[in-house]
Amino acid sequence: MNPQEQKPKVAISVGDINGIGYEVIVKALADKNILDFFTPVIFGSTKHLNFFRNQLKDETIQFFGINSADKAVEKKINVVNLWKEPAQMEFGNATETSGQMAFESLEAAAASVKNGDCDVLVTAPINKKNIQSKAFNFPGHTEYLGEVWGGKPLMFLVTESLKVSLVTQHIPLKDVAQKISKEAIVEKVNALNDSLKMDFGVRKPKIAVLGLNPHSGDNGLLGQEEQEIIIPAIQSLYEKGMLVFGPYAADSFFTPSNIGSFDAVLGMYHDQALIPFKTLCFEEGVNYTASLPYVRTSPDHGVAYDIAGKGIADETSFREAIYMAVNVFQKRAEYKELTSNVLKTRELKPERER
Template identity: 45%
Template sequence: MAQHIVISSGDINGIGPEIILKALKTDRLNDHTATILSAPEVIEYYCSLLDINLAWHQIPAIDEARPGRVNVLDCYDENEPVSITPGVLSKQAGGYAMKAVECGLELCKRGAADAMVTAPISKEAVNRAGYHIPGHTEFLAENTGTKDFLMMLVNDGLRVGLATIHIPISAVPEALNKRIIERRVKLMHQSLHVDFGIAVPRIAVLGLNPHAGDGGIIGNEERDIISPALESLKKAGITASGPYPADGFFGNKKYDNFDGILAMYHDQGLIPFKTLSFGAGVNFTAGLPIIRTSPDHGTAFDIAGKGQADASSFKQALSLAIALSVNRKREASG
């Protein structure tokens, strides 16, 4: 089943363009269609700078994209000259990055594309450009009218979702409640079933406190919030268990027994995920009406334009976007 994947440029002063071009140069598209959302000057610049020999075609409109080749659709402001300075954080680059995301989102919403892969953005740069957002996930949720969504990190069979995302650790306990836990687990269950094709997903839920609260000695969230949520979920027919102490759960490789893991906060989930994934892994937003994946790393301004960027996570993101799109279409068709 051939898919059309649009790819946002990311911050053009970061490693986004490099990993996109490297991935598309080495990975065969076969019958799939890839369209980079970027000014052609950016593609020309990085192909020349990094000596990447890649055939690409500028197209005037998305319906001109052709399968099995690299298409480039300019979605920047044509009246503004594109300034490219690898390694430099700038308001202009932040604006370009978000224009590409907005373009890709609109194409996916109207069915002109099947999924979007977003290259890394600089949160500081996009905020300077007037987009006051904590990240891609929240921006896409807001602009699709999605109230319930889940940030998931995926690397083969390891899938970690986050109950809370980009908030201070001091704000995490107050942000958690029984309803939030239930909603996040239900979203993960639905996504594992529909997007990943798992018939009966097994989900582990981590505790918030050290030793999962140790019976209330080190905190009450496990007893008062997480455990009651798990009881309700079991009654709803969802296979979810916990709360598990995070250190022992990952240290003893209990994750091998589950299809998905819900962590309570950002670093609780991402530190072990990145350690186990050795630099690979994909960011996927579950619950959106569109499919969006992203490499699990940032702009890496320190190595931008030097040819040192590893495209493996981006390749994973591209492959996962295709697979999720196929699975979601199969589920919709019955």
């Protein structure tokens, strides 16, 4: 089958049941035309889902219960019911039960992708604190999937016009400087470069690297990391033929002209890149985990306890996360096909003696 004709199975984990996960899932899938592009498989509870369907007052939304993901049916909103009697939702509260259910949904959904029953994973938001347990001892989805799927995951926040990634991810700000190294920057840029080619179809990626300190260190006046670490890393990558530039001062970088000049931006730490990204692209932004053997996306927002259960959550980012997962899945298939059909050298057989 042509990669563009594939209809992937999208595994969906429901996140924290006391947040807005279920609501944005139901709203995103309410448009029947969306099922022309993929087959959803939700790992959660039809009882929970029905609450939000009723809230929308849309009886045309129907959930199709299945025992396992391999039984999913096209044109249906498939639901693998993980709990016969699911816990009552307590909107706005971070409970131990909601954390446990978030993990169980994530675990089952991730396993369905790894074993081939589903093709991609889209995750609704979790509360990073109440999900913690002996089974889940990770800062977030990204690190967990790196463990269970294998690989070195790269957090990649993306829209069509702006894509940002990070050298350091979920660590305290006081630890950032000591985690910045030439090797870490080179590794992240290489991963970014590969993802842009394989997952987004960019033939020759152009990547901007931000500095760590104010004004990129002001030639060493405000810090030595740019001179000693970041610039040597950029130079080594550029010498290998990669289009990598910087370091740019973060406070003045995110202008329309700069954004339009690069395919991706690498920041040094979480808030440096994610504050401008979420300010500029909040409704349409998608969190994509690159450099893993399987595709995973999520919306770029959290559990939003303050509006949970009120019926006012915006589903745009979750819908974009689904479309992004499907698009990346197809791009990877195209890339694999293109790179596997290159001309191969043949060993010449000696001519027969006459």
